[in-house]
Amino acid sequence: xxxxxxxxxxxxxxxxxxxxxxxxxxxxxxxxxxxxxxxxxxxxxxxxxxxxxxxxxxxxxxxxxxxxxxxxxxxxxxxxxxxxxxxxxxxxxxxxxxxxxxxxxxxxxxxxxxxxxxxxxxxxxxxxxxxxxxxxxxxxxxxxxxxxxxxxxxxxxxxxxxxxxxxxxxxxxxxxxxxxxxxxxxxxxxxxxxxxxxxxxxxxxxxxxxxxxxxxxxxxxxxxxxxxx
Numbered sequence: 001x002x003x004x005x006x007x008x009x010x011x012x013x014x015x016x017x018x019x020x021x022x023x024x025x026x027x028x029x030x031x032x033x034x035x036x037x038x039x040x041x042x043x044x045x046x047x048x049x050x051x052x053x054x055x056x057x058x059x060x061x062x063x064x065x066x067x068x069x070x071x072x073x074x075x076x077x078x079x080x081x082x083x084x085x086x087x088x089x090x091x092x093x094x095x096x097x098x099x100x101x102x103x104x105x106x107x108x109x110x111x112x113x114x115x116x117x118x119x120x121x122x123x124x125x126x127x128x129x130x131x132x133x134x135x136x137x138x139x140x141x142x143x144x145x146x147x148x149x150x151x152x153x154x155x156x157x158x159x160x161x162x163x164x165x166x167x168x169x170x171x172x173x174x175x176x177x178x179x180x181x182x183x184x185x186x187x188x189x190x191x192x193x194x195x196x197x198x199x200x201x202x203x204x205x206x207x208x209x210x211x212x213x214x215x216x217x218x219x220x221x222x223x224x225x226x227x228x229x
Contacts, residue, residue, distance in 0.1 A: 005207055006193060007041070011200025014049075021056035025049040027184075027202050030063065041204045042180045042227045043156070046121035049200070050106075052077070053114055057107035062098035066124040069159070070094045070106070071149070071223075073186060075115030078107040084132045093135045093149050093159075097128035118186070122157050122227070139163040139221065146170050146224060158226040164188075164215035172211040172224050180227045181205040183213065188220025 015026040015033030024031070027047040029038045040046075045064040052058060062068050070079065076089035081096070081104040088094050096104070108115045137149050139161055146160040162170055174181060182204050183190075185197045192203055192213040205211060211224060 005205070006195065007204040007206075008195060008197075009038075009202035009204070011198060014200065021053050022058045023051040025200065040123070041182055043123040044120070044182055044225065044227055045123045046119065047182075047184065047202065048119040049073075049116065050119055051114055051116045052106065052108040055108055055111045057105055059103060059105050060119065061101055061103045062096075062121060063100060064121055064123040065100045065127055066098065067120075067122045067128060067155070067157070068094075068096040068098050068104070069118075069120040069122070069150070070096070071118040071120075071161075073116045073118060075108070075110060075113060077115055077117055078109055080105045080107070086132065086134065088134065091136060091138055091140075093137070095133045095135065095150060095155075097130055097132075099127045118184075118223070120225070122225075124156060137161060144168040144170075146172055146222070156228050158228075159223070161186075161221065161223045164190075164220045164222065166215055166218045166220070169212070169214045170222070171213075172226075174209050174211075174226055176226075176228055177209050178228075179208075181208050181211050182225045182227065183211060184223045184225075186221040186223055188215060188217040190215055190220060190222055192222075 017024045071093045078087045146162040150159040184202045190197045190213045
């Protein structure tokens with residue numbers, strides 16, 4: 001397995017912001033959380049895991065011009081901004097071209113149950129053209145392999161996710177040799193590039209042409225983002 005320049009972002013070192021409505025774990029600086037060691041990885045400026053209480057709503061904004069990607073992990077949510085509204089459930093992702101400062105609201109439609117989702121902000125030089133898009137994927141029908149969430153060639157990134165049984169192996173080959181990769185363990189544990197990743201851990205690979213991982217637990221879920229240079 002190739003050795004590359006890598007940085008591990010441990011779950012226990014994430015920033016935590018919480019109140020009665022929301023718990024937010026930030027891998028990089030976001031909102032009121034700042035740590036000099038949590039600067040963006042390339043143009044990946046925000047990676048947050050967010051839990052909303054039953055019936056709760058929370059307001060957010062794009063801190064960097066580019067793309068906001070929202071991926072439900074547990075349950076579903078409603079999305080609202082000044083011109084768009086939609087909803088998403090597990091197995092779907094929302095991709096929003098956004099200008100810095102653009103606001104939006106996420107609401108938990110379930111009164112009695114909490115929901116969780118991932119919020120990602122990938123920076124671009126200019127406001128991306130186009131409108132909100134929704135992508136679908138299935139990690140239950142296609143188990144033990146990485147499946148595309150976002151793979152359009154006109155975007156500055158690609159994204160895959162997979163759900164694995166213990167000891168299953170996977171490999172992601174970068175489209176571009178100059179790309180950087182970011183892997184995040186949503187559930188379970190993996191050995192990735194000879195490094196151990198538990199739930200909530202992230203691994204940034206600066207110059208990897210490929211990424212290899214082995215699940216160390218059942219129902220382990222891994223997200224991989226390729227950032228084009």
